[in-house]
Amino acid sequence: MHNDAKSTSHDAIAQIDSDGRLRHLLTLDGLPPNRITALLDRAEAFRSTSAGVSKLLAGRTVVNLFFEPSTRTRTSFDLAAQRLGALVINFDVASSSTSKGETLLDTVHTLEAMHCDAFVVRHKESGTPATISRHLHSHAAVLNAGDGNHAHPTQGLLDALTLRRHRPDFSTLRVVICGDIRHSRVARSDVHALHALGAGEIRLCASAELLPDADEFPRCRIFHNFDEAIAGADVAIMLRLQKERMQAAAIPSESDYFTRYGLSAARLQRARTDCLVMHPGPINRGVEIAADVADGPQSLILEQVTNGVFVRMAVLAELLAADSTTPLRA
Amino acid sequence: MHNDAKSTSHDAIAQIDSDGRLRHLLTLDGLPPNRITALLDRAEAFRSTSAGVSKLLAGRTVVNLFFEPSTRTRTSFDLAAQRLGALVINFDVASSSTSKGETLLDTVHTLEAMHCDAFVVRHKESGTPATISRHLHSHAAVLNAGDGNHAHPTQGLLDALTLRRHRPDFSTLRVVICGDIRHSRVARSDVHALHALGAGEIRLCASAELLPDADEFPRCRIFHNFDEAIAGADVAIMLRLQKERMQAAAIPSESDYFTRYGLSAARLQRARTDCLVMHPGPINRGVEIAADVADGPQSLILEQVTNGVFVRMAVLAELLAADSTTPLRA
Amino acid sequence: MHNDAKSTSHDAIAQIDSDGRLRHLLTLDGLPPNRITALLDRAEAFRSTSAGVSKLLAGRTVVNLFFEPSTRTRTSFDLAAQRLGALVINFDVASSSTSKGETLLDTVHTLEAMHCDAFVVRHKESGTPATISRHLHSHAAVLNAGDGNHAHPTQGLLDALTLRRHRPDFSTLRVVICGDIRHSRVARSDVHALHALGAGEIRLCASAELLPDADEFPRCRIFHNFDEAIAGADVAIMLRLQKERMQAAAIPSESDYFTRYGLSAARLQRARTDCLVMHPGPINRGVEIAADVADGPQSLILEQVTNGVFVRMAVLAELLAADSTTPLRA
Numbered sequence: 001m002h003n004d005a006k007s008t009s010h011d012a013i014a015q016i017d018s019d020g021r022l023r024h025l026l027t028l029d030g031l032p033p034n035r036i037t038a039l040l041d042r043a044e045a046f047r048s049t050s051a052g053v054s055k056l057l058a059g060r061t062v063v064n065l066f067f068e069p070s071t072r073t074r075t076s077f078d079l080a081a082q083r084l085g086a087l088v089i090n091f092d093v094a095s096s097s098t099s100k101g102e103t104l105l106d107t108v109h110t111l112e113a114m115h116c117d118a119f120v121v122r123h124k125e126s127g128t129p130a131t132i133s134r135h136l137h138s139h140a141a142v143l144n145a146g147d148g149n150h151a152h153p154t155q156g157l158l159d160a161l162t163l164r165r166h167r168p169d170f171s172t173l174r175v176v177i178c179g180d181i182r183h184s185r186v187a188r189s190d191v192h193a194l195h196a197l198g199a200g201e202i203r204l205c206a207s208a209e210l211l212p213d214a215d216e217f218p219r220c221r222i223f224h225n226f227d228e229a230i231a232g233a234d235v236a237i238m239l240r241l242q243k244e245r246m247q248a249a250a251i252p253s254e255s256d257y258f259t260r261y262g263l264s265a266a267r268l269q270r271a272r273t274d275c276l277v278m279h280p281g282p283i284n285r286g287v288e289i290a291a292d293v294a295d296g297p298q299s300l301i302l303e304q305v306t307n308g309v310f311v312r313m314a315v316l317a318e319l320l321a322a323d324s325t326t327p328l329r330a
Numbered sequence: 331m332h333n334d335a336k337s338t339s340h341d342a343i344a345q346i347d348s349d350g351r352l353r354h355l356l357t358l359d360g361l362p363p364n365r366i367t368a369l370l371d372r373a374e375a376f377r378s379t380s381a382g383v384s385k386l387l388a389g390r391t392v393v394n395l396f397f398e399p400s401t402r403t404r405t406s407f408d409l410a411a412q413r414l415g416a417l418v419i420n421f422d423v424a425s426s427s428t429s430k431g432e433t434l435l436d437t438v439h440t441l442e443a444m445h446c447d448a449f450v451v452r453h454k455e456s457g458t459p460a461t462i463s464r465h466l467h468s469h470a471a472v473l474n475a476g477d478g479n480h481a482h483p484t485q486g487l488l489d490a491l492t493l494r495r496h497r498p499d500f501s502t503l504r505v506v507i508c509g510d511i512r513h514s515r516v517a518r519s520d521v522h523a524l525h526a527l528g529a530g531e532i533r534l535c536a537s538a539e540l541l542p543d544a545d546e547f548p549r550c551r552i553f554h555n556f557d558e559a560i561a562g563a564d565v566a567i568m569l570r571l572q573k574e575r576m577q578a579a580a581i582p583s584e585s586d587y588f589t590r591y592g593l594s595a596a597r598l599q600r601a602r603t604d605c606l607v608m609h610p611g612p613i614n615r616g617v618e619i620a621a622d623v624a625d626g627p628q629s630l631i632l633e634q635v636t637n638g639v640f641v642r643m644a645v646l647a648e649l650l651a652a653d654s655t656t657p658l659r660a
Numbered sequence: 661m662h663n664d665a666k667s668t669s670h671d672a673i674a675q676i677d678s679d680g681r682l683r684h685l686l687t688l689d690g691l692p693p694n695r696i697t698a699l700l701d702r703a704e705a706f707r708s709t710s711a712g713v714s715k716l717l718a719g720r721t722v723v724n725l726f727f728e729p730s731t732r733t734r735t736s737f738d739l740a741a742q743r744l745g746a747l748v749i750n751f752d753v754a755s756s757s758t759s760k761g762e763t764l765l766d767t768v769h770t771l772e773a774m775h776c777d778a779f780v781v782r783h784k785e786s787g788t789p790a791t792i793s794r795h796l797h798s799h800a801a802v803l804n805a806g807d808g809n810h811a812h813p814t815q816g817l818l819d820a821l822t823l824r825r826h827r828p829d830f831s832t833l834r835v836v837i838c839g840d841i842r843h844s845r846v847a848r849s850d851v852h853a854l855h856a857l858g859a860g861e862i863r864l865c866a867s868a869e870l871l872p873d874a875d876e877f878p879r880c881r882i883f884h885n886f887d888e889a890i891a892g893a894d895v896a897i898m899l900r901l902q903k904e905r906m907q908a909a910a911i912p913s914e915s916d917y918f919t920r921y922g923l924s925a926a927r928l929q930r931a932r933t934d935c936l937v938m939h940p941g942p943i944n945r946g947v948e949i950a951a952d953v954a955d956g957p958q959s960l961i962l963e964q965v966t967n968g969v970f971v972r973m974a975v976l977a978e979l980l981a982a983d984s985t986t987p988l989r990a
Contacts, residue, residue: 283436285436302443305443306443
């Protein structure tokens with residue numbers, strides 16, 4: 001975790017090139033608020049286009065390089081790229097040369113040599129997208145689609161966009177994030193986006209074992225008790241329980257987890273009446289969130305999915321289209 | 331099986347919307363003959379178009395949601411959708427969130443939230459496509475690509491189209507369907523299409539264990555002896571033997587199955603001289619059909635495959651193109 | 661191996677149709693030099709086109725039929741076909757009907773019946789692409805993407821193109837190919853291309869167990885000692901070590917292989933100062949090639965990858981575009 005924290009300031013610099021252009025999207029940590037706002041505005045513009053498809057990235061190639069399975073996020077990036085007219089290669093890592101002993105960087109350099117313009121990377125190790133970005137031979141862009149516990153910047157952006165559509169003024173918002181904060185790249189990217197956009201108060205709630213180190217989020221309020229954390233909240237962001245973490249957190253069962261940290265309808269009533277409910281999905285019904293809350297009128301879960309495609313279109317357009325006058329083999 | 335039979339009348343109603351438009355294709359059971367004819371005519375029109383590709387579904391997204399492996403049918407739908415200009419997502423269920431505990435309906439709702447316009451669904455449980463169609467949040471269409479023993483409507487349509495090209499008048503036809511009728515969604519959809527189009531006589535042939543319940547097909551003639559069933563037939567539709575059924579059917583071996591229910595050249599001579607031979611594929615050569623019959627001049631097996639793509643183009647066009655003025659996020 | 665050698669002359673004839681047109685690409689063995697040169701020129705033309713994408717194959721369908729895993733080569737063909745505007749089907753053999761007992765040829769005929777225009781075939785058995793080409797029902801083209809020990813013609817072409825860009829005159833070149841020549845389709849296709857284009861001298865270097873039969877390459881010089889083989893060479897083509905061959909070759913370890921047959925910086929100094937280094941990838945760093953040599957200024961490894969896409973575009977264009985006036989269902 002400390003390595004992650006230290007690496008972010010480097011990432012924040014590395015993803016901006018010497019002309020001040022966004023060259024990669026590795027993290028939201030340190031990304032200036034006006035850049036985040038510009039990406040959200042661009043996503044909003046795609047959302048309001050009736051056609052929803054364009055040829056902006058015609059002739060460009062986007063590679064989905066997923067070292068962890070994630071059909072949901074991969075499909076969202078796939079649709080975003082194809083709806084912009086890009087050609088998409090879903091590089092199946094399990095059956096690829098990396099399983100023949102080729103190194104990750106050799107795989108990336110090989111794909112660059114085939115003139116791929118963007119790498120959408122998911123990896124269980126924090127820092128892999130940044131490592132790739134530092135070793136590129138070409139002008140390709142790297143989009144972090146989730147690395148270890150470190151960052152999931154497009155998730156942070158889509159959560160910010162979803163929330164902004166319902167609560168344009170972040171300054172008075174009290175946002176509670178509940179679940180396995182310690183191991184959650186979603187929580188980190190959400191916190192970075194919310195801070196950047198001026199959220200009034202961010203509360204992090206988990207058992208002691210699942211909270212981050214004390215100094216990682218100095219501006220957040222820490223809670224162990226969800227009933228207290230959610231009191232008066234405007235937004236509740238529930239994290240997915242990785243079931244293999246239950247033992248470490250001294251949680252004997254899913255129902256016990258739900259009792260302590262799940263969002264039930266009763267518990268939601270402790271928040272403000274119009275408290276919004278978010279979750280990055282896929283949801284475990286009855287574990288971190290009650291089914292009736294997930295499907296209820298305060299839930300934005302499916303809106304998050306919708307906005308995810310538009311946010312990824314915006315990021316791809318920002319990273320690739322500014323470069324669109326460059327010939328294919330630049 | 332009884333559940334299937336009961337569910338079909340509901341499906342027949344459910345797939346037509348209140349404006350009388352075909353909204354889903356769940357089953358051919360109860361679909362009016364003029365609708366079936368219109369779909370076949372539309373497939374024929376695609377077939378006669380020299381280019382074979384169009385932009386009719388440009389900007390639309392079709393998801394292949396296959397919970398059973400079927401490269402053949404999935405590829406046919408994939409080609410049909412892409413040749414109409416649609417964007418196709420092959421949603422790999424094995425590695426998807428459904429394997430992380432997400433429910434089927436949550437997966438569907440997530441894909442709907444990404445603005446997918448059609449779901450092509452194959453599932454081992456009868457009724458899954460209908461269940462999905464009842465729980466949609468959007469105007470998406472559901473195409474049943476085979477569910478349990480229940481229905482495989484595009485197979486029924488492609489078989490009807492293939493036969494119609496060779497025998498335009500169904501009223502005098504004697505059609506024999508031989509194999510594991512009891513567990514065959516192909517047989518059911520073929521019977522529904524053939525009845526709707528006025529087939530003169532439908533004969534079902536299988537061992538007692540592999541025949542449907544006595545009351546399921548009151549208008550068909552039932553045979554246990556294939557030599558008798560094929561006598562004088564105009565068309566023989568052979569079903570694929572699911573090898574795991576052999577034991578239940580008291581069939582000790584593949585060669586024993588072939589002796590009793592396989593279509594040999596000698597047995598084919600008991601039918602009319604110009605008897606046509608059909609099979610949904612993939613074929614087990616020497617099990618349900620002799621290799622020389624499968625490859626012989628009376629075989630329409632590969633024509634069925636060709637017509638399959640055109641039928642699926644017709645169904646996709648019917649379900650989606652009428653809706654083509656709707657913006658992406660309707 | 662003898663069967664392979666005998667089959668090549670037949671393949672060389674089979675891939676040219678009665679009008680003298682290249683109909684399939686099965687092998688470079690016996691392909692006239694002017695045809696090889698024409699393919700390289702066409703690849704060069706694609707390379708120099710700034711856009712890099714075209715609609716030349718719009719409306720055509722290319723099937724990747726890979727019976728061995730190879731993400732690298734499959735991706736290269738996928739990109740090549742899509743950048744020419746073709747629709748690409750990646751037919752997943754592992755989960756396909758071939759795993760349900762359907763024969764290979766039934767799979768091919770089924771895909772032909774769906775109007776696929778080209779089959780890109782990789783198979784562990786030598787001769788499979790040729791077998792497919794002999795049994796086609798349509799005018800589809802077969803592109804050998806590597807069959808057993810027999811041939812990998814697009815690799816031969818891309819190696820020739822890469823070398824020609826740096827050394828236009830082949831007549832004075834001394835080329836050494838080092839590694840498991842005996843089992844290498846890359847080595848065979850490289851030798852065929854280099855001979856056709858008039859290479860001055862080809863040296864084959866391996867331990868006795870990994871050399872081909874004495875009479876297979878009568879025009880090549882055979883070496884067992886890599887230090888001797890590389891002396892004064894203009895080009896060193898290193899082959900990937902298939903680790904399962906080590907035992908047969910009496911090689912106890914990877915480091916022992918590197919010591920005897922690996923290309924180290926020290927060994928490279930025995931060659932000409934400007935000796936070029938090539939490898940078909942994926943590379944085993946520290947086994948057949950030192951990391952600093954692979955990444956060094958004499959290495960053309962990534963250029964080979966780049967040229968691979970252009971060569972495959974050229975071959976697809978040559979095989980399919982001449983036929984482009986044919987309607988889809990020809």
